[in-house]
Amino acid sequence: MNFQLSHPEHLSVQGPDGRVWRGANQAWYSTPWQRRAGCGPTTAATLLAYLGRSRPELAELAPEEGSFLPYMEAVWPYVTPGGRGLDDPEGFLLGCRSFALSRHCILRGEILWIPPETAQRPPLTRCRSFLTSALDADCPLAFLNYSNGNLSGLDNWHWVPLVSAKGKKASFPCVILDEGQEGEIDFALWLKTTSVGGALVVLTPEE
Numbered sequence: 001m002n003f004q005l006s007h008p009e010h011l012s013v014q015g016p017d018g019r020v021w022r023g024a025n026q027a028w029y030s031t032p033w034q035r036r037a038g039c040g041p042t043t044a045a046t047l048l049a050y051l052g053r054s055r056p057e058l059a060e061l062a063p064e065e066g067s068f069l070p071y072m073e074a075v076w077p078y079v080t081p082g083g084r085g086l087d088d089p090e091g092f093l094l095g096c097r098s099f100a101l102s103r104h105c106i107l108r109g110e111i112l113w114i115p116p117e118t119a120q121r122p123p124l125t126r127c128r129s130f131l132t133s134a135l136d137a138d139c140p141l142a143f144l145n146y147s148n149g150n151l152s153g154l155d156n157w158h159w160v161p162l163v164s165a166k167g168k169k170a171s172f173p174c175v176i177l178d179e180g181q182e183g184e185i186d187f188a189l190w191l192k193t194t195s196v197g198g199a200l201v202v203l204t205p206e207e
Contacts (some may be wrong), residue, residue, distance in 0.1 A: 003135040004164035010053040011046065011070035011163060011177065023161060026148070027121075028069050031120055034076065034155030041084030043142045043159040044079040044096050045072045046177060047203055050140050051107070058205060060103040085157060089113070089144055089199040096203055106206035114197040121197065124188050128172060131165050131187070134172075134202040142201040143176065149193030151185055154178075162200070 005011070015021050016028050024046050026038035034041075045063075049071060052061025062073035079086065079095035084091055093109040100107045112130045114121055122130075134141050141162040148154045154176070164175040164189070172188040 001167040002164065003132045003167065005050070005054075005135060005140060006138045007050075007054045008163070010050050011161075013046075013063075015180065016067050016069050018067075021180030022182050023070050023163075023180055024072060025180040027179065028072065029076075030069075030073070037081035038072075038076070038087045039078045039155075039159040040081055040092055041076045042072060043161050044092065044099070045075040046161045047140050047142055048075065048096060048099060051203060051205065052105075053106070054138060055205060057107060058105050061063050061100060061105050078102070085113070086159065087144075088148070089142075089155070089201050092142060093201055093203070107203050108206055109201060112200040114191065114194070114199055116195065116197045121191065124172065124191055127187065127191060127200070128165075130168065130200055130202075131162065131172075131174065132167065134204075135163075135165060137204060139204050142154050142203075143174075144168075144198040144201070145190070145194070146196035146198045147194045149190050149195065151190050151193075153183055154185055154190075 016068045024042045026042040029035045034193045049063050052058050078099035089111045097107050143162045160176040166173045171186045174187045
């Protein structure tokens with residue numbers, strides 16, 4: 001069974017070059033530090049923009065037409081990396097909620113932590129439930145990956161939006177957005193092999 005968002009077209013954004021990309025790219029930021037450490041704000045901007053575009057009650061969250069970069073720059077002061085980047089899911093969530101409040105929108109959120117200790121990690125069934133429940137509610141997720149384990153094509157210490165999933169038993173293929181493109185990862189393999197863990201964060205409208 002596939003789990004995906006109701007309006008995947010809302011994930012397409014215009015880059016500073018005028019081209020349409022699949023999700024944003026931290027390389028669009030204007031300063032070297034932003035381009036190096038900006039995966040968290042870039043991911044936050046993608047999630048917030050989707051919620052604004054897909055829900056009339058959150059329309060003030062939607063970016064203006066044209067380049068997506070001004071929206072990314074607007075999110076940055078709220079979802080701001082520190083010296084080690086943005087390595088705190090709670091800070092990510094608080095920043096997103098604060099940005100939403102600045103636009104008169106109220107968001108809730110939830111974090112599923114993936115600890116570094118294998119024995120303390122949630123089972124795949126719990127991760128699958130968390131992910132699919134968010135997607136069923138038409139909410140993309142933010143995936144923080146401290147260590148990519150045996151996955152290829154996914155950087156360590158990196159945030160990406162997670163926008164769809166397939167409900168297979170042994171593996172758990174999920175689609176992420178990174179550098180303006182879609183890619184697929186096996187979340188089950190990551191959960192089994194990551195050496196440091198990470199987190200999943202979902203933003204939801206206040207009921």
